[in-house]
Each structure stands twice: as C-alpha cells, then as structure tokens.
Amino acid sequence: MSWTDERVERLTKMWNEGQSASQIAKDLGGVTRNAVIGKVHRLGLSNRTTGEPEPVAAEPEPVAAEPAAAEPSAPEEPVATVPEPVEAAPAPRRQMIVPAGQPLPPQPSANEISPEALETVREVEKNAKRLSLMELTERTCKWPIGDPAGENFWFCGLGVQSGKPYCEAHVGVAFQPMSSRRDRRR
DNA sequence: CCCTGATTCGC
C-alpha cells in the first residue's frame, strides 16, 4: 500500500478528529499504526487541531564568542522573552475507556439472580484484580466492586469473555436472559 | 496486560 492522496486525506481528517493511530490504521487497511504515526509526523501534523503557528522560537544559536572582555551591554538582556500567552486548554484528546453502550451493571441487589451465580461471584471478587478506571480495557471485566463513593472501589479486571464487558462469572449475573424469570403465567 | 503517540534508523 502507498500513501495516495486519498489515503493521506483520510489520514489527516481522522487524525484531526482525534482518532487514534491504530484506529486510522485499521480504517485505511494495509498499514500498521506505526506507519500511520510515521506518516503523521512526516506530514508535520503530529499535534494541534487547527494549524497552530506556534513560533518555534528560532534560537539564533548565540555565537558563544564570549570574548571574556567586559561587555558594557545592558545586564538585563530579555532575550528569553517567550511570548508564551497562557497554557490554554491543551488538546481535547478524548479516550473512551468504555467504548460504546456498555452500560455499567446494576449492583446485584434485589435482582433475581441465581444463588449459584452469586456464589461464584463472591468467589471471583475475592481474587479480583482490583483495577482502577484507567486500567480497564476492552478485555478486562468492568464489573464494579465496592462503593463508588468510598475508597474501597475497584473493578473486577479479570479476563473477559470474548466480546462481553465482563468476566464469565459477572456475565452470568449481568446478562440473565430470562430463564429464571417466573413464567408470565403467574 | 492492554493501549497511546514519539523517535530512531535501515531500507
């Protein structure tokens, strides 16, 4: 694959939209995220949303002559007066921890969960990996354990069941199809 | 472990 105008265009657009290099790579196909990043750099759009001039303070590379002689010049040489305005809000990089509609589960409470499931869950929670929010990925169980308002709060973090947001045990209690539901024939 | 972008350097 080569960087045709179309592909470069797509790359530029997606990059400016904040897409990650790997996402762009997947979208374009035929390239790896490294290729994308490399191209991004070569194009000079490593960062910035709207072409930020950002004067690269061309350091005139002072001719460090240093003639050792008494230089009668003013002692205060404001050369380092960088027009640094104010560190405005940086890049609005958005990283979705929890991709899409992967609703956090309702804590097992007054739900109709099979006793066995609750049992295994207890077991699982004992050796949960206690991951923090940042450590969650698409492959870690996102089942919350503890009180979100307290300090004793973490996520299960065990390996998930392909695709699902939770580990096997938690999937069991999260997605209770409608088996144990009492027959509508009440 | 999974991911992110940044850099380097042989091709």
Add this chain to the structure above:
DNA sequence: GCGAATCAGG
C-alpha cells in the same frame, strides 16, 4: 519517504 522496532507513558 517509508515503517518496524523501540521507547516512554497511562
């Protein structure tokens, strides 16, 4: 110019 390998960080 290209991108794999590597680095640095979360």
